[in-house]
Every structure is written in structure tokens, then in C-alpha cells.
Amino acid sequence: MENHLVLNxxxxxxxxxxxxxxxKSCCEFWFYVAFLNREGLQCLKQELLEAESNGVRGRVLVSxxxxxxxxxxxxxxxxxxxxxxxxxxxxxxxxxxYFFIKEKSETYLIGSSNWTASALTCNTELxxxxxxxxxxxxxxxxxxxxxxxxxxxxxxxxxxxxxxEENR
Numbered sequence: 155m156e157n158h159l160v161l162n163x164x165x166x167x168x169x170x171x172x173x174x175x176x177x178k179s180c181c182e183f184w185f186y187v188a189f190l191n192r193e194g195l196q197c198l199k200q201e202l203l204e205a206e207s208n209g210v211r212g213r214v215l216v217s218x219x220x221x222x223x224x225x226x227x228x229x230x231x232x233x234x235x236x237x238x239x240x241x242x243x244x245x246x247x248x249x250x251x252y253f254f255i256k257e258k259s260e261t262y263l264i265g266s267s268n269w270t271a272s273a274l275t276c277n278t279e280l281x282x283x284x285x286x287x288x289x290x291x292x293x294x295x296x297x298x299x300x301x302x303x304x305x306x307x308x309x310x311x312x313x314x315x316x317x318x319e320e321n322r
Contacts, residue, residue: 160263160281169267170197170274172283173252176261177201180254181210184300185269188217188248191224193271195231206236213238215304216269217247221322228315240307241314247303250281253296260293261285 160167177183178201195202205212214231216223218241231239252263265281267273286293308314 157282157284160265160279160283162275162277162279167283168275169263169279169281172263172281173198173274174201176252176254176263177205177210180256180261182212182255183210184213184215184251184253184255184304186215186249186251186253186300186303187267187269188219188250189222189268189270190214190216190227190231191222191270192227192230194269194274195227197271197274198269199230202234202237206234209236211236211238213240213300213304215240215242215247215300215307217242217249218318219246219248225315225319225322228310228318229312232310232312232315239310240304241310241318242303242307244306249303251296251300253300255288259285259287260290260296262296 160169160172162168214237228239231237250265250267254261262284263281265279267279267281273279
């Protein structure tokens with residue numbers, strides 16, 4: 155199993171390159187990030203469109219923390235038929251993890267990178283890329299944590315985005 159740091163350094167891997175590669179090889183993905191902006195979404199838009207056309211399902215959990223998440227980025231994500239989009243409204247959800255489910259394994263990029271262009275391409279980031287068997291205890295823990303938070307979060311709708319936009 156491959157485990158290593160992804161730091162946005164040429165010799166240590168770029169976050170964007172890692173995410174694009176994992177999106178192309180997974181059968182399902184879950185993004186668990188505090189902050190999302192339009193530029194960050196644009197960085198992965200082509201891969202998300204390909205995932206949609208290939209029937210790859212995704213779940214995205216973002217946060218209202220500090221009202222940083224961009225309403226337009228939420229609106230853009232709503233257009234994807236393969237995504238379930240939720241937002242954490244309570245607490246200070248500040249997690250950053252990208253999870254890729256494959257037939258026999260799961261890969262996690264967990265660390266400091268939000269879903270922003272700077273975090274994906276040029277900021278000095280500290281992320282760990284971990285691959286685990288789907289039966290591994292770590293895989294069970296990651297799924298349990300994500301699903302627990304995802305279940306508590308609010309579904310994002312166009313109405314929610316309008317309210318968020320007006321009240322942020």
C-alpha cells in the first residue's frame with residue numbers, strides 16, 4: 155500500500171495532480187472540506203464532469219464555518235447529477251479530506267488542503283496520502299466519521315444557496 159506526503163512541491167507531489175489521478179481511478183468519492191471556492195471547483199471541473207459521465211457517484215460535505223464557502227461554487231456543484239451535496243451548519247467543521255473508494259481499496263488524502271485553487275496548486279500544504287484495504291480498520295473509521303458528519307449536515311438546495319448568499 156502506498157502512503158506518502160503531498161505537499162505541493164515538485165518532489166513531494168501536487169495536491170491537484172493527486173486529486174485528478176484519484177478521481178479518474180475511483181468508483182466513488184467523498185470530499186470532506188471546510189472551505190470551497192469557485193477557483194478550487196474550476197481546478198477539478200473537468201474530472202468531475204468525466205466522473206459524472208462515467209456514473210461515478212460523489213458526496214461532498216463543506217462547511218459554513220466563517221462563511222468562507224462560496225455560494226456560486228455550491229450552485230455549480232448542484233448542477234452535477236452524480237453528487238450529493240451537504241453543508242455543516244453547526245460547530246466549526248474545519249476538516250480536510252478527500253476519500254476515493256475503489257473496488258478493493260480506499261485512498262485518502264487527509265491534511266491541510268481545502269478545496270481552493272491556492273490549496274490545490276501552490277500553498278505550502280501538509281497532506282498524507284494513505285491507501286487501505288476496504289476491510290481495514292482505518293477504512294471503517296474513515297467511513298464512520300464521514301458518514302456521521304454527512305448525516306448531520308444540511309442538504310444544499312438552490313433555496314439554501316439563495317438564503318446563504320443573502321445572510322452571509
